Amino acid sequence: MKSRGWFRHSVLALGLAFLYLPIVSMIVFSFNNSRLVTVWDAANSPTLKWYRLLLTNEQILGAAWMSIKIAAMTATGAVILGTLAGLALVRFGAFRGRAFLSGMTTAPLVMPEVITGLSLLLLFVALEQLTGWPQGRGMLTITIAHVTFAMAYVTVVVQSRLTGFDESLEEAALDLGARPAKVFLRITLPLILPAIVSGWLLAFTLSWDDVVISQFVAGPGSSTLPMVVFSKVRLGVSPDINALATIMVVIVATGVLLSTWWMRRQERRRAREVQMARRDDQ
């Protein structure tokens, strides 16, 4: 057994290096003075000039604000729809059309983005022709498109959380005379809260990150940050994008660490409460 241990551990180390090498290189070169992104100008570095350039770039700032608004709306919408779908799939037993719903919530997970983007754009065009809504394309259509693919991820997260604990808690509350809506609010919702929080963050990230679907369903004047970045990097490397990446890495790392810490605390508190309840029983 020992002899194979070193193999998998060196592959793990190599794999992690592979995952982090590009990120580290972007962070390092974001402080580089040279315009040539990959040549380290030792005499004048480190410098913050790319950060200054970035934070005075109206186009980037405007697009970032647009992306934040879309991502927040997407995450909220996706969490509501995804939680309802997860609840229906796990708790409602067999109902007519369950397989269809289950299919529609897993297909977007692997659907190539170009297909989703094209089909949604064609829908919006057809809808506008028929009903006059939505008028043109922009923030609203991007948000609808993002909600549609992000809710699939939320559904999966909520589903696996719901299957993680059994229905006896909810049934007990129903037996004691609580109405279903109250059972949901007081029992189910607090239990799946960690899944809802991570689902929200996941949906936010997916929306914030998306470039392909946005490109299809965006209208003139509604460029999200990834769209601006994509058109910039397609023309060649530009050092201020490194600064942007660094800022995002720092924000994301902080956010993930904080939310992990919060969820751990929540878990531990729940475990403690369960333990205390057990002790009271005896």
Add this chain to the structure above:
Amino acid sequence: MPGQLTPGRLGPLLSLLYRYGPPRWSHYVKTHWSGQRLVMAIPYLWLLLFFAVPFLIVLKISFSEVRLAMPPYAPLWQWAEEAHRLVVSFNFSNYLFLLTDALYVSTFLYSVKVAAIATLFCLLLGYPMAYAIARATPTLRNLYLMLIILPFWTSFLLRVYAWVGLLKADGVINNLLMGTGLLDAPLTLLYTDFAVYIGIVYSYLPFMILPLYANLEKHDPQLLEAAADLGAHPLTSFLRITWPLSRPGVIAGSLLVFIPAVGEFVIPSLLGRSDQLMIGRVLSDEFFANRDWPVASAVAIAMLLLLLVPIVLFQRFQSREIGGRQ
């Protein structure tokens, strides 16, 4: 009058209607329109409108003819006023065009090839990593998992872009290799198939590792111990025990990488060759540059047909995975 509907006769009729006709509203509300129905209906209607119906529209447009107008396609059915009939004009030329045009056929084959090779690389790298994580101590395991997932939270686009800086002729990797004297001239790394493989493996690695890890973590270590006690070589017990048991994880991970990789757009646009495009790029060009919506739709439908078997496989696996834990 005979046959007159008097109130007296109305009674039985109404009761018949009542029993076999549409149920009373209050009855209907009580049995069907409870909170459950509402909970189900909202996501259902959303997905129906924004996920299922769009595919029908794509299918419809893939059969129509391109024309210079907005929207740039001819309607499939039209009421011919003078002939007093519905004129339906199905048009298979878009599909015929795809099948006979060498460019499209080779693009499809190339996309499948690139996705398959990248998936294989992903598996070769991801399997040992998932195995190492599954066998690590619980504290380390959580740390490793977080390290695997963390990059996924940062922008995918920016991480792919980072590889441009690494792989360029005057990029970090070539500078390092030449600086240490291993190379005299820079290697051509960027804008090659190799760069696309790296980009796909890099972006989709977590999707390979996580299902594999979820599977490998459930294995009973006693099986391997028993095999070792009976004198099996570690390689033998891996091939006879671990690998067959982990097959569902391998399939799930591979599908999660392969299916989106076939239609990948960003990675080949930033890192790939310019003389051989992938199908996602062709669809997008057909739509935006050529404004040929019917052909773009036909490409999308063809891609879907190609991916139908893997998608159905993935869905069956996914529902079994979630159902199995109940």
